[in-house]
Amino acid sequence: MTTTVPTPVGQEVGAATPAARAARPVGATARAVRQTLRRPAVLIALGWLVLVVVTSLLAGPLSPFDPLAQDLGSRLQGPTAAHLLGTDDLGRDLLSRILHGGGVLLLAAVVPVLVSYLLGVPAGLLVGYVGGKADAVADFVVNVLFAIPALVVVLAVSVVTDNNLPIMTVVFGVVVSGGIFRLVRASTQASRDLLYVDAARVSGVTRTTILARHILPNVLGPLIVQGFLLYSGAFLFLTSLSFLGLGFDPQEPSWGQLVFDATAKLDTDPWLMVPIGVVLIATVAALNYVGNALLATLPSSRRARLLTPTRRPVLPVADAHGTGSTAPAPLPAGPGGDEPRLVVEGLVVSFRGEDGRWQPVVDGVSFAVERGRTLCLVGESGCGKTMTALATLGLLPEGGAAAGSVRLGGQELIGLDEKAMARVRGSRIALVSQEPMVALDPCFSVRSQLGDVVRLHRGGSRADVRTRTLDLLRLVGIPNAERVGRSFPHQLSGGMAQRVCIALALAGEPDVLVADEPTTALDPTIQAEILDLLRSLQDSLGLALVLVTHDLGVVADIGDTAAVMYAGQVVELAPVEELLAAPRHPYSRGLLDAMPEDAERGVPLRTVPGVVPLPKDWPTHCRFAARCELATDACRTGPVPIEVVGPDHQSRCIRTAETARGVHPVATGGQS
Ligand SMILES: Nc1ncnc2c1ncn2[C@@H]1O[C@H](COP(=O)(O)OP(=O)(O)OP(=O)(O)O)[C@@H](O)[C@H]1O
Numbered sequence: 111m112t113t114t115v116p117t118p119v120g121q122e123v124g125a126a127t128p129a130a131r132a133a134r135p136v137g138a139t140a141r142a143v144r145q146t147l148r149r150p151a152v153l154i155a156l157g158w159l160v161l162v163v164v165t166s167l168l169a170g171p172l173s174p175f176d177p178l179a180q181d182l183g184s185r186l187q188g189p190t191a192a193h194l195l196g197t198d199d200l201g202r203d204l205l206s207r208i209l210h211g212g213g214v215l216l217l218a219a220v221v222p223v224l225v226s227y228l229l230g231v232p233a234g235l236l237v238g239y240v241g242g243k244a245d246a247v248a249d250f251v252v253n254v255l256f257a258i259p260a261l262v263v264v265l266a267v268s269v270v271t272d273n274n275l276p277i278m279t280v281v282f283g284v285v286v287s288g289g290i291f292r293l294v295r296a297s298t299q300a301s302r303d304l305l306y307v308d309a310a311r312v313s314g315v316t317r318t319t320i321l322a323r324h325i326l327p328n329v330l331g332p333l334i335v336q337g338f339l340l341y342s343g344a345f346l347f348l349t350s351l352s353f354l355g356l357g358f359d360p361q362e363p364s365w366g367q368l369v370f371d372a373t374a375k376l377d378t379d380p381w382l383m384v385p386i387g388v389v390l391i392a393t394v395a396a397l398n399y400v401g402n403a404l405l406a407t408l409p410s411s412r413r414a415r416l417l418t419p420t421r422r423p424v425l426p427v428a429d430a431h432g433t434g435s436t437a438p439a440p441l442p443a444g445p446g447g448d449e450p451r452l453v454v455e456g457l458v459v460s461f462r463g464e465d466g467r468w469q470p471v472v473d474g475v476s477f478a479v480e481r482g483r484t485l486c487l488v489g490e491s492g493c494g495k496t497m498t499a500l501a502t503l504g505l506l507p508e509g510g511a512a513a514g515s516v517r518l519g520g521q522e523l524i525g526l527d528e529k530a531m532a533r534v535r536g537s538r539i540a541l542v543s544q545e546p547m548v549a550l551d552p553c554f555s556v557r558s559q560l561g562d563v564v565r566l567h568r569g570g571s572r573a574d575v576r577t578r579t580l581d582l583l584r585l586v587g588i589p590n591a592e593r594v595g596r597s598f599p600h601q602l603s604g605g606m607a608q609r610v611c612i613a614l615a616l617a618g619e620p621d622v623l624v625a626d627e628p629t630t631a632l633d634p635t636i637q638a639e640i641l642d643l644l645r646s647l648q649d650s651l652g653l654a655l656v657l658v659t660h661d662l663g664v665v666a667d668i669g670d671t672a673a674v675m676y677a678g679q680v681v682e683l684a685p686v687e688e689l690l691a692a693p694r695h696p697y698s699r700g701l702l703d704a705m706p707e708d709a710e711r712g713v714p715l716r717t718v719p720g721v722v723p724l725p726k727d728w729p730t731h732c733r734f735a736a737r738c739e740l741a742t743d744a745c746r747t748g749p750v751p752i753e754v755v756g757p758d759h760q761s762r763c764i765r766t767a768e769t770a771r772g773v774h775p776v777a778t779g780g781q782s
Pocket residue numbers: 461471489490491492493494495496497498507508509660724725
């Protein structure tokens with residue numbers, strides 16, 4: 111039997127990015143756990159574990175014989191009516207020995223789990239929260255712990271303590287506690303800057319309360335799952351010790367001892383190995399199976415997948431047209447009359463309110479993107495850019511549903527079930543999110559996360575996956591790919607993390623990349639580098655890029671076409687140069703006038719007065735009318751259709767003819 115020591119926990123558990131976990135409703139996780147526990151295979155595994163525990167507890171009354179009673183007249187018998195599982199070389203009943211041999215082992219395996227939790231959880235919370243020097247010291251200690259082979263330490267302890275099992279299990283728990291520490295620290299680091307944690311901090315809540323109430327719940331799920339896996343590892347480890355005759359009383363039956371006895375007679379009496387082998391394998395497999403099944407219920411590092419309900423709700427026909435205020439304008443065909451790579455037509459995204467009614471937040475949006483071109487979705491906060499982008503990937507948050515048409519290379523995506531959509535996502539259309547640190551799982555190295563995605567999309571041997579992973583890192587401009595590959599997300603700068611996220615998105619070689627404010631979280635010099643990178647990738651790979659931004663500077667820098675969104679609608683769709691030179695919608699003009707790049711020193715920055723109305727407050731007439739200085743009574747009489755105002759240029763304004771002649775409202779001074 112080989113000695114198995116559980117691998118470091120932090121490298122094993124698919125713990126969610128905590129921010130993503132925080133975003134996931136608790137009820138959803140609880141539901142997923144309940145569903146998992148009802149699966150027949152999980153029920154069988156749980157049933158076996160319960161059987162093992164109960165029969166070990168009731169070993170005395172259940173055993174047909176004294177497990178130590180020798181009967182040399184019935185040595186090495188196979189199964190008989192008297193001895194259902196046969197006897198060993200001293201004629202001892204195997205069934206009775208198996209029943210008595212598991213209890214101490216099962217109990218002893220709890221100790222390392224408890225010890226590692228007692229050490230790892232508080233230390234991980236504290237160090238993850240305060241960071242700084244404490245983090246460096248703790249990291250050093252944990253690295254040392256990981257470098258020590260647990261078996262060697264425990265063997266040494268067994269010699270020094272004269273085979274004292276409790277001390278050996280405690281020491282084993284200390285050695286493996288580094289994994290729990292890393293898991294908790296990584297989750298704490300990612301949670302400590304969440305808005306609600308900040309809010310608690312500024313409200314004067316004590317550090318202990320913040321850690322216990324706001325941060326610990328984020329890590330509880332993975333900890334429970336890890337408990338199963340750690341217990342399974344500890345159980346195997348202790349079985350190995352007892353096989354070596356360490357820790358357990360050699361006079362008492364133990365499962366390791368039974369394996370040892372069976373190994374000695376493997377050539378002449380192989381049956382001896384069968385009952386104990388089956389029991390051991392079944393027990394370890396059941397523990398691992400339940401652990402892994404629970405693991406799958408946790409939100410994983412792929413935030414997008416976490417936020418995706420397994421069955422996506424469908425908008426009822428009556429609500430599928432949003433407010434149905436206007437028909438979409440015709441879309442341009444691609445070169446040679448082909449359909450462009452991504453075509454979005456009459457897209458409606460709605461959320462179901464507490465009253466059960468569907469509230470549109472994206473209302474009949476249409477645009478198309480060609481290979482090698484960039485379409486920018488631009489507008490103020492709350493206009494529906496992100497929801498439009500997420501709907502194209504089938505990644506709407508829970509409660510959201512989409513209708514209309516999203517065609518990718520001619521294939522309709524709206525209405526695809528989650529399984530089919532999962533095949534499309536990543537391999538044909540991929541997402542680069544706003545917050546690289548949220549998109550990366552703090553518990554796994556860059557190489558491991560990227561390798562997972564490469565394996566998922568391309569398969570191949572370990573060497574192939576490794577080569578491709580490094581190639582991808584180099585592709586996104588990371589020169590020291592080997593070193594960055596070994597790093598964990600918290601060791602990366604924001605720009606580097608965003609490059610890694612772009613590499614993740616490119617791993618499946620998609621045709622279309624959707625980037626949601628990919629530079630917002632970065633400082634200006636890095637923003638420029640990331641935009642350059644996207645542009646060069648687009649050139650070399652021929653990607654169609656959908657870029658969400660509120661920054662017209664970014665649009666000017668990288669966009670080919672701009673779709674200006676306001677209150678859930680596209681109000682202007684135009685080639686970027688045309689939009690910048692001669693916008694046809696007053697809102698576009700307002701945004702341009704408000705660009706800080708154009709501000710004159712000493713003159714207050716121009717703004718568009720007022721705010722974007724909430725979806726529930728959208729008027730039935732022009733939604734921008736309340737903020738528009740050109741608005742007349744005619745603008746307040748009914749829905750305004752989007753109209754073709756030039757080749758590839760559309761505007762949703764009834765005064766478009768005048769704006770073409772340069773009649774535009776002057777945005778008013780506001781913030782300086
Ligand atoms: N989970 C949700 N449930 C209900 N409404 C939502 C949800 N998420 C977003 N919304 C609403 O959808 C509308 C559009 O939001 P969206 O995030 O797409 O805007 P945005 O233009 O991307 O803004 P930002 O730049 O701030 O992300 C907003 O009114 C928002 O309140």
